[in-house]
Amino acid sequence: MNRTQPSNGALTSLESALAELLEGLVAVAPISVPLGEAASLVAAEMPEVAAPLPARNRATIDGWALRSLDLAGASSYSPVPLPGAPEWVEAGASLPEGCDCVIEADLVECHGPLAQALAEAVPGEGIRRAGEEVAAGLPSVISGRSLSAADLLVARAVGLDRIAVRSPRLRLIDVASNDGSTLTARLVADLAGAAGARVTTATISREAEAITGVLNAAPCDLIVLVGGTGFGRTDATVAALSMRGALIAHGIALQPGRTTATGRLDATPIVALPGAPDQAFSAYHILVQPLLDRLCGRLARRGIVLPLARKISSGIGLTEIALVRQEQSGWLPLAVGALSLDHIRMADAWLAIPGGSEGYPAGMPVEAFPLRAS
Known part of the structure; x- marks a missing residue:
């Protein structure tokens, strides 16, 4: 293994540390979980939808199922007699053969066996055509994407009760x-x-x-x-990684989070985060999250590009982490390099400022990655 552990107090570049952690890392094998446990997990490949949804034309309103051609020219001033007795359908019911529209109850007058229409309708009015919800042959889920409530709605609608996901096992060791x-x-x-990780925690x-x-x-x-990643008398995490021959780097050119360490135990990547919340928060998003995304097979994350409300x-x-909040149509910087708990709570997104940059001027469009689901 090509170790990148710094010597003489030098810091390992963020790019180098991340590249070595990602080297050879592939998505984990899919597992099957009930739909009730699948929310927010990353979908794996699933069979295509076998049958269209709905299988037949269905009413979307309560009303009279009719043939649109039989209503041509109908109005309240010039009712059109219907060739036969209309059939009433409830919303969600399949349409009778030959019918291509549903009109509301008060648009048909019935007098014994005779009925007349008081309005025209176009084909498809008041109905959902076969396959209009989900066409046969489409993916039942979109692999590589976190499963939302809408994804689970479709999965249930097409008859699934379980779904394939990729959910890596993360062992969290709390020193x-x-x-x-x-x-x-x-x-x-x-x-x-x-x-999307399955997390087990041990305190040591x-x-x-x-x-x-x-x-x-x-x-x-x-x-x-x-x-335990610092240089205090009781900090032993880096020494433990070194004893196991697992240490790759200690000291990353990242602010906050300089004392982060990286390693590998056989094929398993290791990230040792500082104990301070802001430093761990920063190093998690820049190092741990990309590893989880690779293990989950997640599609590339997309940030939101907006202009800066003021300069950074x-x-x-050092690569510095900045927290921003969206105000009107721009990103308002809250903090750069030093993140308080209040900054973390109030932020809508984060962005990384590369070590070779002195920052960004006001008005410059920058890509920031959301910290919240909405």
């Missing part, structure tokens, strides 16, 4: 903080779960031997450690 806080580990677990003491003992305790697709300044040499 116990000195004050006993679990805020950062819970943040990472929430973020990874929302990204701040000792290198204890950490090495749980690194490969059970099979997984990605290992994320939280805490950044130092040369």
Whole structure:
């Protein structure tokens, strides 16, 4: 393995660290889950829709099922006698043979066996044609995309009760903080779960031997450690990775998140996040999220491009994470490089400012990636 661990205090470039983590990484095998457990997971390939939905023309309103040609010229001033007794249908019912429209109840007058129409209709009025909801041969789900309520609606409508998804196993190792806080580990677990991972969490003491003992305790697709990546007397995470021969880099040119470490245990990538929430938040989005996206087989994430409401300044040499909020038709910068909990809570999106850039001027269109579902 081509180790990129820095020496003499040098920082590993973000691009180099991420490229080595992604090298050789492929999407995990699909698993089948009930539709009730599939929301937000990433869909895998599924068979195409076998039969059109609906299978036959259906009424979309309660009313009279008729043939549009029989209504030509009809109006309230000039009713048109119908050739036969009209048939009443409820919304959702299949249309009788030969009918191509449904009109409302008060547009037909019935006098014993005789009936007359008081309005015209065009073919397709008041109905849903066969295959108009979902055509046969279309994908039952869109692979590589997170399953939304609308995706699950279609899956149920075409008769599915289970669905294939890709959901990588993430082992989260919470290296116990000195004050006993679990805020950062819970943040990472929430973020990874929302990204489609199956997260198992273990809390371990701040000792290198204890950490090495749980690194490969059970099979997984990605290992994320939280805490103990600094240079304090009780920080042992990096030493543990080194003892196992798993360390690739310690010290990433990223702000916040400089003490992040990366590694690999056999084929399993490892990211060790700092214990501070803002630093872990930053390193998660720039390093862990791309790994989960690759493991899930997720389609490329698309940011939202809007002009900056005011300039962003950044130092040369470090990739800096900026948080922004959408105001009117632009991005308003909230914080760059130093992120408070309030900034994280108020932000709508994040963006990375490359290490070679001094920032962006006001009015410049920039791509930011949403932090919320809507």
